Amino acid sequence: MLSWRVVRGARIGAMGRWLTVVGAAGGTGLLLLSALGWALGHAQPGAGAGAGVRLVWCLLPVAMTVQLAAVVGHAQPLGWSRSGLAALGLGRTATVLIGAAAAALACAAGSALALLLFLYLRGDLGGVPYAGSASGVLGAGHRLPVAGAATLLSVVPLAAAGLAAAGLWQPRQAKPGAPPAGLPWGVALTAVGLAVQVSAPRGDTLPLPSGLGSVSPATVAGWLVASAGLVVAGPGLVHLCGQLLALHRPGALRLLAGRALQQEARRIGRPLGLLCATATAAVTVYDLQSGDGHRLGPLTSFAAALIGVCVLAITGTALLEARNARARSTAALRDLGASPSLLRGAVVLRAGALLAVAVPLTALIAGLATVPATR
Structure with missing residues (x-):
């Protein structure tokens, strides 16, 4: 009750x-x-x-x-x-x-x-x-x-x-701003998963939904390992973005954006990695669909939409938690005389840095993941 x-x-x-x-x-x-x-x-x-x-x-x-x-x-x-x-x-x-x-x-x-x-x-x-x-x-x-x-x-x-x-x-949890320790492990898992996907032969053991063909269990296992690697490496990537932003005599804008990313790395890193893994799976499914000329069935489309909504909701919840946790720091900066344009610029710079890392990484992993389906 x-x-x-x-x-x-x-x-x-x-x-x-x-x-x-x-x-x-x-x-x-x-x-x-x-x-x-x-x-x-x-x-x-x-x-x-x-x-x-x-x-x-x-x-x-x-x-x-x-x-x-x-x-x-x-x-x-x-x-x-x-x-x-x-x-x-x-x-x-x-x-x-x-x-x-x-x-x-x-x-x-x-x-x-x-x-x-x-x-x-x-x-x-x-x-x-x-x-x-x-x-x-x-x-x-x-x-x-x-x-x-x-x-x-x-x-x-x-x-x-x-x-x-x-x-x-x-x-x-660990001290805020401390570098996460999962980046090397995440990179290793992603590399192993991609290697398994690229080397996996065509198989008919596990049929795909909506008549998209069949794959071998090794391909699915490789995708799962690579996705887990992205999730594990997410906090380390976000912390690394913050370090790069605050590198070499940063101004107020870069310093605020970099320090904020370093403190929020553990909170938003894993949802960001999950979002990248989902994007790579979406690109792979689109490649399979366009290559074979099939259209997704109603249940498969519904399941894909459901997964997308869940991942977006998870990411949005993590971003909202990060904003709430940053509320006291933002209020203190305003009391010290920080202009609203400076705070908005820091938000835009943080988002731009994350997109600059996440989009090419997702495209690279998606391109490698589609190799077994297109060769």
Whole structure:
């Protein structure tokens, strides 16, 4: 009940983030139920492998939805007053439980909405079953297994609660502005992942959605490793950008922008790396689609849009947290006489420095990642 009151009493911005989590969980629940419905509608021998492949590809939107719910569930308790929580008798454990319960509650609400919509489209709620282009994934006319549907819909809330609790239970962060230690490891992981992708042969073990062909498991594993490398290297890249901006007798503008990037590296680095990894995957999918002349199906387009919304929401939440954390420093600079144009210029310079590094890096990795599909 307390977690529900926390979500219901949130501000407009926080409420919008929670509604985004509900929508993402609902979309992911529809994808999971569509895999179940496709298995019910294609129960003939040999179709089980196809249902398993569909369920495997659902892991990507599941992972992004869980990450979004954990980020939103982790962001709200950061603004709570520790003294106020102590006065209410709420310690660290209670804060962790509230954040995890709020994330699970939002995901459970989205899963419930997905189940209602899925049952409505199947005609189980008294209507006529949907007979459009996606009717094959509904399994209309077949009895929906309650245990299977409940198991699939419980994955996102339980995983979101666990990840949110783990994020809130982390030990105290390193000193702000200290250089992150993950840049060499991230570069190494990215290089290994790209090497695996480039050297991976064409394979037909894992079919791609929407008839885009098939790939070998090594190609998918290489992409996952390279994406993990980008996420790990993100904080180090942001900190390096800040160091380069503040290099060699900087003026007030470069000094403000560089120091701010160095202090915000741990907060915005990983979401930025995740955004770059998603962009490389989007370029790869576009290359496959244009090369074979196929068009993405409705479910694949929906899953891609869902992943994009989740990644953008994660990045936006991290940027908003960074701005809130910088509010006291900005107020102090204004009290010292800093002009608004100087502060705006520092923001523009920070954004330009990040784009100058992220865009060429994403283009380079995307170009190398598409080699196995085009050769």
